[in-house]
Amino acid sequence: MDKSSRYIIIVEDSEADFESLIRGFKKAGIDNPVRRFVSGDDMLAFLGEADERTADFERPLMIFLDLNIPDTSGWQVLKDIKSQQDLRGIPIVVTSSNEDPREVALCYQHGANSYLLKMTDLATFHQHIQQLKTYWWETVLLPVY
Amino acid sequence: MDAPEFSPPSLTSIQPVSGVLGILERTREIVAADEQASQWLGVAGGKVLGELLDVFLPTPEVAALSELYINAPEGSYLKVQVRSAGKVFWCIFQGKRNGVITLEFEPYQSRRWTLSGINHKIELLAQASTTQMLYEVALTQFCEVGQYQRAFIYKLLPEGGGQVIAEKLTGGLPSMLGWIFPEDDFPVRTRKDFQGISFQQVYQMHAEGIDIEYSSAAHEGTLVLEEVAARQVMPFHRFYLQQLGVTGASFLSISKEGKLWGLMVGHTTSPAYLPAPARNLMELLGRHLSISLYKYGYLDLNQFTIVIGRIQNSLLAALGKEVNLFKAWKLTGNLLESAFNCDGFIMHLAGFSKMSGARVPESEIEDFIQFLGQQDYPEGVFSTNCLSDKYEPAKSWLPAVAGVMVMRLSDNKPSYAIWLRRERKVVEQRLEKGPEAETDDVSSIHRSSFVPQQESVGQQSVAWLPAELEAAQEMFQSLVKGIVQTAEVYQEQNRTLHQLNTRLRQTNEELDSFAYVASHDLREPLRGLHHYSSFLLEDYEDQLDEAGKKKLHALIRLSKKMENLIEGLLMFAQVGRANMDFVEVDLAHAVDEVIELYRPRLDVESIKLFKEGEFPFVPCNAVRIKEAVNNLIGNAIKYNDKHDKNIWVEGKVCKSIDLPEEGLPKGSYMVISVRDNGMGINPKHLKKVFKIFSKLSSSKAKPGSGIGLAIVKKIMDRHNGIVWVESEQEKGSVFSLAWPIEIRTDN
Numbered sequence: 035m036d037k038s039s040r041y042i043i044i045v046e047d048s049e050a051d052f053e054s055l056i057r058g059f060k061k062a063g064i065d066n067p068v069r070r071f072v073s074g075d076d077m078l079a080f081l082g083e084a085d086e087r088t089a090d091f092e093r094p095l096m097i098f099l100d101l102n103i104p105d106t107s108g109w110q111v112l113k114d115i116k117s118q119q120d121l122r123g124i125p126i127v128v129t130s131s132n133e134d135p136r137e138v139a140l141c142y143q144h145g146a147n148s149y150l151l152k153m154t155d156l157a158t159f160h161q162h163i164q165q166l167k168t169y170w171w172e173t174v175l176l177p178v179y
Numbered sequence: 180m181d182a183p184e185f186s187p188p189s190l191t192s193i194q195p196v197s198g199v200l201g202i203l204e205r206t207r208e209i210v211a212a213d214e215q216a217s218q219w220l221g222v223a224g225g226k227v228l229g230e231l232l233d234v235f236l237p238t239p240e241v242a243a244l245s246e247l248y249i250n251a252p253e254g255s256y257l258k259v260q261v262r263s264a265g266k267v268f269w270c271i272f273q274g275k276r277n278g279v280i281t282l283e284f285e286p287y288q289s290r291r292w293t294l295s296g297i298n299h300k301i302e303l304l305a306q307a308s309t310t311q312m313l314y315e316v317a318l319t320q321f322c323e324v325g326q327y328q329r330a331f332i333y334k335l336l337p338e339g340g341g342q343v344i345a346e347k348l349t350g351g352l353p354s355m356l357g358w359i360f361p362e363d364d365f366p367v368r369t370r371k372d373f374q375g376i377s378f379q380q381v382y383q384m385h386a387e388g389i390d391i392e393y394s395s396a397a398h399e400g401t402l403v404l405e406e407v408a409a410r411q412v413m414p415f416h417r418f419y420l421q422q423l424g425v426t427g428a429s430f431l432s433i434s435k436e437g438k439l440w441g442l443m444v445g446h447t448t449s450p451a452y453l454p455a456p457a458r459n460l461m462e463l464l465g466r467h468l469s470i471s472l473y474k475y476g477y478l479d480l481n482q483f484t485i486v487i488g489r490i491q492n493s494l495l496a497a498l499g500k501e502v503n504l505f506k507a508w509k510l511t512g513n514l515l516e517s518a519f520n521c522d523g524f525i526m527h528l529a530g531f532s533k534m535s536g537a538r539v540p541e542s543e544i545e546d547f548i549q550f551l552g553q554q555d556y557p558e559g560v561f562s563t564n565c566l567s568d569k570y571e572p573a574k575s576w577l578p579a580v581a582g583v584m585v586m587r588l589s590d591n592k593p594s595y596a597i598w599l600r601r602e603r604k605v606v607e608q609r610l611e612k613g614p615e616a617e618t619d620d621v622s623s624i625h626r627s628s629f630v631p632q633q634e635s636v637g638q639q640s641v642a643w644l645p646a647e648l649e650a651a652q653e654m655f656q657s658l659v660k661g662i663v664q665t666a667e668v669y670q671e672q673n674r675t676l677h678q679l680n681t682r683l684r685q686t687n688e689e690l691d692s693f694a695y696v697a698s699h700d701l702r703e704p705l706r707g708l709h710h711y712s713s714f715l716l717e718d719y720e721d722q723l724d725e726a727g728k729k730k731l732h733a734l735i736r737l738s739k740k741m742e743n744l745i746e747g748l749l750m751f752a753q754v755g756r757a758n759m760d761f762v763e764v765d766l767a768h769a770v771d772e773v774i775e776l777y778r779p780r781l782d783v784e785s786i787k788l789f790k791e792g793e794f795p796f797v798p799c800n801a802v803r804i805k806e807a808v809n810n811l812i813g814n815a816i817k818y819n820d821k822h823d824k825n826i827w828v829e830g831k832v833c834k835s836i837d838l839p840e841e842g843l844p845k846g847s848y849m850v851i852s853v854r855d856n857g858m859g860i861n862p863k864h865l866k867k868v869f870k871i872f873s874k875l876s877s878s879k880a881k882p883g884s885g886i887g888l889a890i891v892k893k894i895m896d897r898h899n900g901i902v903w904v905e906s907e908q909e910k911g912s913v914f915s916l917a918w919p920i921e922i923r924t925d926n
Contacts, residue, residue, distance in 0.1 A: 050707030053714065102703070131702050134753070154709045154742045 037171055040095035041067040045077050045111070046129070047103050051152055055098065055129070058163035064171065066095060073104050074111030084118055093124055093179050096170060098150075101130040101141070109144055116145030123177045125170065190404045190411075192388030194381070196452045197409040198268075198284040199391060200232070201402045204248070207232040207241070210279060210397035213389045219284065221263035228394040237262055248272040248280045253406065256455045258287060269455045274403030281403040285454045310472075314345035317443065317468045321347075324460050325429055325453060327445030328352045332433075333360075334441040337642050341441060351448055352425070359603065377462045380429040381412050383450035384420050408458060420446075427451030431465045435472045443468070487654050490514045494658060505529060508588060508596075515596050518654070519647055523580065523599035529592035537579040537599045543572060551585055552593050559655025561585045564600070564642040574638070578602035582640025586651050588659055600640035691755035698749040705745065709738035747886030751871060754803065754893045761898075764801040766849070767794035770828060773808045777816070786816060786824040794830040797849045797920040803894045804851075804916075807902075810887040811853035811914045818912075819857030827854040838917050840901050848900070852915040859908040868904060891916070 042064075046052040052070060059065070071077040077097075081087075097115070101108030108128065115121045127148040128141045138149050150166065153159050170176070193199055198219050201211030209216075209230050216227045220235045233241050240259045247255050247270075256271040267287040274281050314332050322330045329352035332345040339361070346356040388411055391402065404410055412430075420428050427450045431443040443465065445451075453461065490511055497507035505528040512533060516524035523537025525544075532544050539547055550570050554561045564582035566573040573580065581602040588594040712734040716723070723731070774781075774788060781788055808828070815826045829852045835843040838850075860868060871889035888902075891914075895902045900918025 048703055048707060050710040051703070054710045057714070102699075131706065132699065152706065154706050154739055156710060156713050 037095060037176065038064075038066055041069055041092070042096050042098065043069050043071065043077060043080075043094040044098045045071045045074055045103060045108075046098070046100045047072040048100070051100065051129070054152075054156060054159060055163070057156075058160040059167075061160050062164040062167040064163075064167050069094070074099075074106040074108065074114075078106070078111065078114060081115070081121065084120065087120065093121070095124075095176065097124055097126045099126055099128050099146075101128055101132065101137075109141055112141065112146060113144045125176065127166070127170075191399065192390045192411060193404070193407060193409040194383075194411060194452075195386050195389050195409075196285070196382045197407075199402065199404070199407055199409070200227075200282045200284065201279045201393075201397055202232050202282065203396070204275065204278050204280050207245075208396070210394045211391055211402050213391050215389050219261070219266065219268075219286075221261055221266065228392060235262055236260075244270060244272075244282075248275065248282075253403075254455075254459075259284075271408070271455050273406040273408075276403050277401060279397060279401045281407065283407050283409065285408070288454055291456075311345070313468070313471050315347075317464065317471075318345060318347040320464055321431065321443050321445060321461070322349055324457055324464070325445045326451065327429070327447055329355070329425075329446040330444065331355055332441060332443055335439065337644065344441075352446055355423075377465050378429065378431050378458050379410070379412055380408070380452055380458075381417060381420060381427060382409070382452040384417060384426050386450070408455070409452075424448070429453065429461070431461055433465055433472065434469050440469070440472060486514070486518045487650070487657055490518065490654070491657060505531070505594070508594075509533065516598070519584065519598050519651070521584075521598040522601040525595070525597040525599065527597065528588070528594045537601055539576055539580055539599070543576075546572065548593055548595070551595055551597075554585070556585075556587045558652035559587050559659055560648060560651040561587075562643045562648055562651075565639045567638045577638055581638055582643065584643050584647070584651055586655050586659070600643075603639055603641055687755065691752045694748050694752035695756060698745045698752065701745050702742065705738055705741055709735055709742070712738065744886075748871075751886055751890055751893060754806075754890050754897065757803075759800045759803065759897050761798045761800055763796045764799050764804070765794075765796050766799075766804075766830060766851075769801050769805050770794055770808055770830070770851070773805050773812060774828070776809065777812055780816065784816070784824065786819075786826060788812075788826045788828065790828045790830075792830040793832060794851075795832065795849075797832075799849070799898060799918060799920075800894075803897065807891045807894045807916055808851060808853065810891050811916075814887060814914070815853055815855035815857060815912075819855055821856055823856075825856045828852070829854065832920070833917075835919075838901065839903050843901070844899075844919060846919055847921040848917045849920045850915055850917040852913050854911065854913040856911040859910050859912050860904065860906040861908055862906070865904055865906060869902065888914075 044052065044055060046055065056068070059068075069080075071080065082091075099108055099112060103111075106114075108130070112126060112128065115124065115126065122145070125147040126145070127150050128146045129150045129152055130137070130141075131152040132138075133151065141149055148166070148170075150162065193213060195215070198216050199211070199213045200209055200216060202209050209227055209232060212227045217225050220227060222235070232244075236244070236259055240257075243257055244259065247257055251272060253272060253274045256269045258267060259270045260267050268284040269287055271283040271285065272280065273283050318330050318332065321327070328349050330347045330349075331343045333341050334344045335341040336359075341360050343355045343358045346354060348354060391399075391404070393399065393401065416428075416430070420426075423446065425446040425448065427447040429445040429451070431445075433440050433443060493511045493514055494507055497510040508526060508528055512524070512526045512535075515526070516535060521536070524535050525539065526533045527544070527548055532541075532548075547570070551561070562582075562584040563569055566581060566583050567577065579601055580599045582600040584598045584600075586596045588596055712731050716728065716731050716735075720728070770790060774790065777788070780786070812826060812828070816824065831850050832847055833850055835845050835848060838848060869888045869892040871886060892902050895916055895918060898918035900916060902914065902916050904912055904914050906912035
């Protein structure tokens with residue numbers, strides 16, 4: 035299946051941040067279907083229990099995960115997904131406004147595949163998304179299920 | 180069986196060194212005489228009893244003698260020549276009882292026993308500055324007059340018995356220094372027998388005594404035989420001498436404050452006997468020694484006062500430096516320990532013990548302290564010379580610890596100064612009760628050999644003298660009552676201060692984490708504000724007029740500015756929150772790294788930067804110090820409107836007193852200064868520059884968050900250091916950082 039036709043999961047509770055991300059996608063030419071969740075629990079519920087997942091369960095191309103989300107924290111969700119054998123392969127891009135190197139390190143330690151910094155400067159942010167698209171969509175190969 | 184060895188000496192005979200006559204005062208008729216009297220009076224086989232003294236002595240000498248016993252005090256003597264034999268004697272008036280005069284005749288010796296040297300000797304005694312020196316001088320005099328081979332001072336111990344505490348050997352006899360004679364060898368009750376006697380001698384251990392004969396006009400008890408110099412000594416003395424291999428001996432009583440204090444003893448291996456003039460010298464020596472000891476009693480007390488004063492000073496000095504009373508006590512530990520004669524010392528301060536010398540096992544300290552807590556401390560002091568009597572576990576500490584004296588150091592916490600004394604030294608060569616001895620002149624004595632006798636020391640230490648207890652109580656009064664309790668009040672205040680500081684630190688930490696969390700949470704809605712403004716501009720550009728667009732742009736600009744402020748707050752909070760690792764850092768390298776960051780800009784703007792002074796290896800947090808220097812260099816560049824911009828980065832190591840802030844801990848500090856020739860700062864704003872978000876009017880045109888110097892200050896706070904600025908408007912500013920690199924805790 036073509037990368038551009040597979041769906042993407044975005045976990046983001048902030049409308050503004052979600053919209054700036056979507057705008058960035060549009061500008062960069064990412065037109066994959068998007069499934070949005072405002073909490074990690076919602077997404078985990080969607081993904082369901084490991085033993086309930088069927089072989090033809092469609093996994094997302096990528097997950098954009100906001101760290102600062104209600105209920106279960108972002109990196110707990112991250113840990114949860116990365117601990118499941120059949121989900122571990124899904125690339126997860128953490129989105130956060132936190133520049134603290136310890137926070138960044140922690141995310142990578144728990145299996146994050148990228149750390150995208152949210153910022154006020156939209157032009158720069160959208161430029162970053164453009165580069166992200168070049169890398170994940172055009173440069174590297176991703177697992178196919 | 181009662182020990183007969185202490186029965187009074189025989190008063191029926193005298194030692195064969197002199198002659199004794201008893202004459203009626205009125206008629207000078209001889210009514211008592213020793214068995215040998217006819218010989219030394221030159222009337223071999225002739226009759227002495229019943230004769231008049233005038234028969235044997237020339238008339239002028241009889242007259243002089245009468246004068247002597249009528250007017251002179253007992254013990255006075257004069258030189259007389261016996262008429263028939265031409266022999267010369269010293270005739271001593273020894274006393275008068277029931278009208279009978281007791282006269283003792285000693286062979287005259289040509290050796291002169293003058294008083295010529297005595298003044299000098301007394302002076303020597305008076306000059307001795309310690310008791311040990313006093314003993315030394317006294318023994319030297321004693322030996323010189325008596326020609327003894329061994330002389331020693333035997334000091335009575337308060338608990339009974341006595342010990343040889345000083346000695347002088349001139350050859351031929353072994354040392355007895357340190358010997359202890361137990362109580363039952365010299366019972367307290369016999370001491371009174373020595374009280375009145377100042378000097379007595381044993382001429383020759385084995386010499387037969389000479390009996391006294393009486394006429395019908397007199398009887399035993401008529402003569403004042405107990406005053407006669409050649410009287411027999413107590414049998415137990417003779418027994419001791421025999422055991423010690425001594426032939427001749429003498430005993431000089433020494434008293435202190437009216438009580439028998441001890442004896443000065445002289446020993447020889449040949450017969451020895453000092454005549455009247457020499458005995459007088461000895462008695463004089465004994466009296467002066469007694470007086471000196473009395474004086475030393477006060478001297479010793481004085482010395483205690485001096486010692487207490489010294490401890491007091493040390494404690495005060497330590498308290499001046501230390502907030503902690505216990506640390507102050509610790510610093511005075513050595514002085515306290517040496518205040519008393521002891522074998523070990525424990526300073527126990529609220530759960531912490533420091534021991535030196537003789538030890539109580541570590542594991543048993545806690546229980547012992549608990550025991551001490553249950554004791555009474557009259558005047559602050561508790562003492563015992565037999566701890567095991569009062570505290571059973573102390574039995575296992577013998578012989579290292581047998582007696583303790585304890586001074587309470589605090590009312591609130593179990594804290595004590597504890598002086599330890601070991602078990603009294605076992606005297607191996609002491610008299611042991613043996614099997615019934617054979618009958619000879621010391622027959623009644625049940626001691627026959629010198630063998631070790633351990634059990635008799637009775638788990639006791641040498642007793643704590645009343646003077647020592649008094650000194651300890653005095654110490655308690657002046658140290659604990661005086662200083663410590665005041666200090667404890669201070670300590671309480673310090674504790675409050677400490678609590679306040681802790682609370683302040685906690686508050687600061689809370690503020691830091693508050694700032695961190697707040698700035699994080701503030702950012703999101705702010706970003707939203709900004710984003711929606713951008714989206715509005717983007718999506719509705721066609722429908723907005725210029726004024727509307729301008730306002731939206733202002734909204735975007737302001738939200739960006741706020742973003743910057745929050746960014747700064749976040750950084751500031753991070754400095755407070757971050758863990759600070761301090762390691763040895765090559766400052767020269769660290770500073771070079773910072774300068775390299777600015778290199779492109781320095782080159783482009785042709786700014787000259789000079790690095791001067793010393794940048795050694797010092798402990799610090801490299802990342803933060805670089806951040807601080809970075810900030811200062813950045814400011815130096817930013818706030819400089821001169822055409823030729825110069826910046827000097829200077830490093831030096833200096834002392835706390837060279838820094839512009841008072842009350843810093845003493846020691847070495849690393850100072851880094853960044854100097855510029857820029858616009859300078861108005862003096863009235865100097866204090867403001869380190870406050871967070873403070874920006875000065877002069878910098879209006881300059882971009883900046885107003886957070887840089889606040890972060891620098893915070894970095895220095897985390898280094899226990901300081902930051903300060905000196906500035907002159909239009910000439911430039913110097914920002915300096917200083918942090919301790921070596922703090923000395925001593926004085």
